[in-house]
Amino acid sequence: MPNEIVTEMVHFTGTELSCNCGCGLVGLTQHFADKVEYAREKAGVAFVVRSSRRCDYWNTLQGGKGNSEHLWGDALDVEAKDSFTRWKIVKAAIDAGIRRIGIGATFVHLGDGLQYSPYPVIWNYAFAGAVAKEAEDLDGIDS
Numbered sequence: 001m002p003n004e005i006v007t008e009m010v011h012f013t014g015t016e017l018s019c020n021c022g023c024g025l026v027g028l029t030q031h032f033a034d035k036v037e038y039a040r041e042k043a044g045v046a047f048v049v050r051s052s053r054r055c056d057y058w059n060t061l062q063g064g065k066g067n068s069e070h071l072w073g074d075a076l077d078v079e080a081k082d083s084f085t086r087w088k089i090v091k092a093a094i095d096a097g098i099r100r101i102g103i104g105a106t107f108v109h110l111g112d113g114l115q116y117s118p119y120p121v122i123w124n125y126a127f128a129g130a131v132a133k134e135a136e137d138l139d140g141i142d143s
C-alpha cells in the first residue's frame, strides 16, 4: 500500500506497534495513527495493545483474513475487559473518525482500512464462532 507508515507515536512504543511474531514488521498508517492518538487522548484510559501490525505468516497463524487490516498497519486490537472500558474506547474511536470496529470478549478491534473494507461497521467476534479461539489466543483474531 502506498500509505505512509508511522513507527513513533505519543502513546505507543515501537514494541507495541510491532508484529507479535518478532519479525520486526512495525507501524501504523499515518491516517490511522492520527485517529488512534486522538481516540486514546479522548478515551482517557490506557490502550493496552493486543495486536498491531502483522506479517502474512503471523496473520495466517492467528486466523486473520487475507485482507486483514493488520497486514497494512490499519488496525489495532486494544484490551477491553469490562463494559465501562469498552464504552470509553468505542465512543472515543467513533469520535476520532474510526469507522471499523470489532467487539471481542476481551478486546476491541479498531480499523481504518477504508480503501479496501466496508464501513461504517461494528461486528461481534462471537457471531463468527470465535469465542473459544479468542479466549485461548491473546493476540486475538481478525475479521
Ligand SMILES: [Zn+2]
Pocket: 019, 020, 021, 022, 023, 024, 025, 054, 055, 056, 057, 058
Ligand atoms: Zn511477523
Ligand SMILES: [Zn+2]
Pocket: 051, 070, 075, 076, 077, 109, 110, 140, 141, 142, 143
Ligand atoms: Zn484486529
